[in-house]
Amino acid sequence: MYSFDELKKYCSEIGCSYKENEPMRDYTTFRIGGPADILAVPDTADKAAELIKYAARNGIDYYILGKGSNVLVSDTGIRGLVVLTSSLEGIEYDGDTITCLSGTPLIRLCMSALESSLTGLEFAYGIPGSAGGAAYMNAGAYGGEMKDVIVSCNHIDKSGNTGSFNADELGLGYRRSVYCENGFFITSVTLKLNKGNPAEIREKMDDLLSRRKDKQPLDYPSAGSTFKRPQGNYAGALIEQCGLKGFSVGGAQVSEKHAGFVINKGGATAKDVMALVDSVRETVFKETGYDLEPEIKFIG
16 A cells, blocks of 8 residues: 655655645535545645646545535545645736636635626625636526636646646536546636626625525535536425425434525534435435435545
8 A cells, every 4th residue: 555654755845735634524614524644735736736646656546625615525534635725826817807726715706806896706706615616516606607707727637737628628517517527626717707887796796695694504514505406496495395404314404494405513424414415315306206416526
């Protein structure tokens, strides 16, 4: 078996900070997850590329993690290397075009666009993710999606080589992109917005955030919407129709505020969440014929 002492040594050699046996519950919005063997935090795309190359050469499994807002990590944790994008943060402007590093929080990106009087990104205000994660999942809400504004993405492939895809190559669809299949590491995202009125942009952002707070269980840890929207219906409505609001397994619960969210009421394990998700899917399929597809990614 590969010695992680050598990986730690390599991280030190390239100036990349890391932690060993780091609890992943501290890096996910669900507040669930066992330890990662090695959690590396590169602060440049070059260091990230070197890490990926090293992992590829030595047969080390690796996972890319942004803000951890759409994932459920196993109670036993993650074997191998986790590359955290949180230190890859920065925003540059070229007129109404924005290029941001993948670890840039969406809330910061939205505020920056507002300060530059640029409209088109208001829908993303309040989504608890990073720019890279939003591109990866084609995040969307309230009638807007990342595919409406993305121009291109830069990335690192599984061999550590850098490259880019333009909008037409990204395969952006409902909660998916080409990156969901190829496993490449998004390093930056370029967006095209439009000039707008700052007061109107601020008003729309505030309105959407208020609607989120009114309808979503933001006072509990969760991974956001648990299931994808089924064609012709809504996951939350189907779950509520089946009388599952408030249904619990251990510390995991179908939110009483919005049935489309599974929340961590306190002390929930990944096993609790998985059992709850499976039970909800089974009940909804039996009673309505809809087979709900999880939106959250299961890791480890």
